Amino acid sequence: MLNKSQFKNNLVTWFEENQRQMPWRETTNPYYIWLSEVMLQQTQVKTVIDYYHKFISRFPTIYELSKAHEDEVLKYWEGLGYYSRARNFHTAIKDVYESYNGEVPDDPQLFGKLKGVGPYTQAAVMSIAFNKPLATVDGNVFRVWSRLNNDDRDIKLQSTRKAFENELAPYVQEKAGTFNQAMMELGALICTPKNALCLFCPVQAHCEAFEQGTVEQLPVKTTQVKKKHIKQNVYIIKNTDGAYLIEKRTQRLLNNMWEFPMFEATGDESVNAQLSTNIQFQHKPVYSLKHQFTHITWDINVYLAKTQVNPQEVTLSENMVWMKLEDRENYNFPVSMSKIYKFLITNS
Numbered sequence: 001m002l003n004k005s006q007f008k009n010n011l012v013t014w015f016e017e018n019q020r021q022m023p024w025r026e027t028t029n030p031y032y033i034w035l036s037e038v039m040l041q042q043t044q045v046k047t048v049i050d051y052y053h054k055f056i057s058r059f060p061t062i063y064e065l066s067k068a069h070e071d072e073v074l075k076y077w078e079g080l081g082y083y084s085r086a087r088n089f090h091t092a093i094k095d096v097y098e099s100y101n102g103e104v105p106d107d108p109q110l111f112g113k114l115k116g117v118g119p120y121t122q123a124a125v126m127s128i129a130f131n132k133p134l135a136t137v138d139g140n141v142f143r144v145w146s147r148l149n150n151d152d153r154d155i156k157l158q159s160t161r162k163a164f165e166n167e168l169a170p171y172v173q174e175k176a177g178t179f180n181q182a183m184m185e186l187g188a189l190i191c192t193p194k195n196a197l198c199l200f201c202p203v204q205a206h207c208e209a210f211e212q213g214t215v216e217q218l219p220v221k222t223t224q225v226k227k228k229h230i231k232q233n234v235y236i237i238k239n240t241d242g243a244y245l246i247e248k249r250t251q252r253l254l255n256n257m258w259e260f261p262m263f264e265a266t267g268d269e270s271v272n273a274q275l276s277t278n279i280q281f282q283h284k285p286v287y288s289l290k291h292q293f294t295h296i297t298w299d300i301n302v303y304l305a306k307t308q309v310n311p312q313e314v315t316l317s318e319n320m321v322w323m324k325l326e327d328r329e330n331y332n333f334p335v336s337m338s339k340i341y342k343f344l345i346t347n348s
């Protein structure tokens with residue numbers, strides 16, 4: 001279908017004239033490019049920019065990040081979500097510092113073995129920072145490539161990803177980083193999931209879906225994973241000094257983040273024996289919210305303790321502390337807990 005060189009030429013020329021300005025497009029530093037790719041997973045560009053600037057101003061080099069404590073790294077990630085990204089990136093950077101003299105390896109095989117580096121990140125960083133001939137296949141590229149070829153293979157299948165990588169390989173033998181970014185930019189700005197701007201598309205002349213009128217039906221994504229819903233109860237317990245009980249999560253999702261005590265709902269919410277037999281809670285939740293993960297949704301109900309607790313009379317477990325509202329900045333909260341905190345300060 002495609003006249004390869006004409007297609008690539010049209011696409012790359014359009015990209016060079018129309019690309020959005022982003023701070024990580026103005027650097028050749030592989031550490032910064034890698035950081036941006038990690039932050040951009042599951043997160044929008046406009047959200048990432050501020051976090052990116054703050055992160056590199058605190059950790060300007062691999063050395064500085066490798067020496068940082070994980071709690072501080074998570075603090076700079078707070079609000080971006082998907083915290084395992086930050087932990088894996090931190091581990092990988094420490095590995096780079098120790099095993100590769102503080103230089104991001106430019107060998108795709110070695111880079112691909114670092115913690116948290118999957119096929120997409122490997123291709124993106126290697127092609128953009130070092131011009132290695134690897135094709136990035138993300139959601140945007142799946143959509144654009146399916147449409148250009150009027151291809152109805154299921155993009156959820158691993159075999160489709162492999163096939164797309166092979167089909168795109170001839171296009172990344174030169175200017176790999178530019179071509180990859182151009183494909184993703186086209187998907188973000190023109191070949192959008194709904195109401196694609198085909199009339200303004202620089203590669204419309206090469207597009208089979210446009211010719212066949214099948215643009216809205218592509219890409220095909222059959223095996224949608226149904227999200228599991230988990231009901232969680234959060235308990236707000238205040239002491240007589242005006243501080244709130246919080247607990248550090250360990251060995252589970254959102255590891256090392258802080259939360260108001262939270263338990264999976266049992267169906268018998270009058271029993272909170274896990275917490276204390278002496279504390280009574282209001283029967284009705286004062287606040288409800290949802291929190292989405294990739295495969296799980298938490299449906300959270302927040303309950304207030306009816307009585308205040310004298311901190312001298314209780315012994316806290318080692319992961320618990322009393323937090324004054326004004327000390328909030330000393331603790332890493334996931335987004336759901338930040339919302340509960342905001343609810344508390346606006347209602348206390």
Ligand code: SF4
Binds near residue numbers: 201203204207208209
């Ligand atoms: Fe996408 Fe339309 Fe361009 Fe085809 S013509 S690549 S469907 S925007």
